[in-house]
Amino acid sequence: MSDNTSDNSTLSAAETSAQDRTSPESHRPIRSYVIRAGRYTDAQKAAIDEHWDDFVVPYEERHFSTEELFGSANPLTVEIGFGMGDSLLEMAIANPERNFLGIEVHKPGVGKLLHGLAEHGVTNVKVFCHDAKDILAHCIESASIETLLIFFPDPWHKKRHNKRRLVQTEFISSLLPLLMEGGRIHLATDWEPYAEHMVEAMEAVEGVCNINGTGNFWQTPDRPETKFERRGVRLGHGVWDLLYEKKSA
Numbered sequence: 418m419s420d421n422t423s424d425n426s427t428l429s430a431a432e433t434s435a436q437d438r439t440s441p442e443s444h445r446p447i448r449s450y451v452i453r454a455g456r457y458t459d460a461q462k463a464a465i466d467e468h469w470d471d472f473v474v475p476y477e478e479r480h481f482s483t484e485e486l487f488g489s490a491n492p493l494t495v496e497i498g499f500g501m502g503d504s505l506l507e508m509a510i511a512n513p514e515r516n517f518l519g520i521e522v523h524k525p526g527v528g529k530l531l532h533g534l535a536e537h538g539v540t541n542v543k544v545f546c547h548d549a550k551d552i553l554a555h556c557i558e559s560a561s562i563e564t565l566l567i568f569f570p571d572p573w574h575k576k577r578h579n580k581r582r583l584v585q586t587e588f589i590s591s592l593l594p595l596l597m598e599g600g601r602i603h604l605a606t607d608w609e610p611y612a613e614h615m616v617e618a619m620e621a622v623e624g625v626c627n628i629n630g631t632g633n634f635w636q637t638p639d640r641p642e643t644k645f646e647r648r649g650v651r652l653g654h655g656v657w658d659l660l661y662e663k664k665s666a
């Protein structure tokens with residue numbers, strides 16, 4: 418939701434052709450987002466100016482241990498693509514005995530989260546404002562994540578954009594070593610074709626099992642409602658959650 422409306426079907430022709438330039442010759446990685454010029458509220462701007470260094474970890478290609486990031490080894494939840502951060506803030510306040518690492522490329526959304534974190538005096542959240550694929554490839558220690566959340570990732574409606582969807586068998590398989598044994602992956606979407614794609618992609622990941630039975634959605638998810646979810650529900654969309662657990666080796 419790089420524009421936080423996330424209707425990727427409305428990309429301009431120029432944006433679309435730039436995004437489709439993923440031929441072997443171009444050597445461009447396939448991005449799951451588009452950075453758009455964001456509008457900032459005064460509160461978001463002020464939070465970025467005043468609190469960036471308190472919560473945002475500068476990207477470096479090295480491992481950051483949970484202790485280094487949070488000063489404690491409490492169980493770690495990682496949320497990829499937290500958008501405006503409302504649900505991450507709610508979870509962090511409700512679970513002070515856990516650590517939360519949020520990853521988001523949309524800077525106004527990071528500003529919104531920083532505002533909330535500072536306002537509520539939250540100390541168990543850190544943020545990377547960078548591509549989650551780089552963070553997961555380089556910055557997280559193995560077997561350190563207890564819960565991985567991907568709530569309402571950009572749906573990339575058009576067939577030719579489906580390859581940009583974050584939830585892919587290869588991507589999820591690549592990050593399994595970062596999960597503790599018994600660690601969980603919770604996914605949600607409001608776009609039915611993406612829900613079907615998610616099940617197919619996840620059931621093909623070796624080393625995880627669907628807590629609700631092969632091919633089944635999670636009917637009673639324990640997560641806050643997200644901003645993007647509310648938008649989907651307003652548009653008459655359904656909501657589909659999936660919960661997987663890493664099998665013991």
Ligand SMILES: C[S@@+](CC[C@H](N)C(=O)[O-])C[C@H]1O[C@@H](n2cnc3c(N)ncnc32)[C@H](O)[C@@H]1O
Nearest residue numbers: 418449450498499500522548549569643644645
């Ligand atoms: C559709 S929005 C959903 C936001 C939020 N989870 C919600 O439900 O309201 C998806 C978000 O994922 C972010 N995103 C997509 N790919 C990402 C990536 N590779 N790394 C970090 N953030 C990403 C986008 O910037 C966008 O804010």
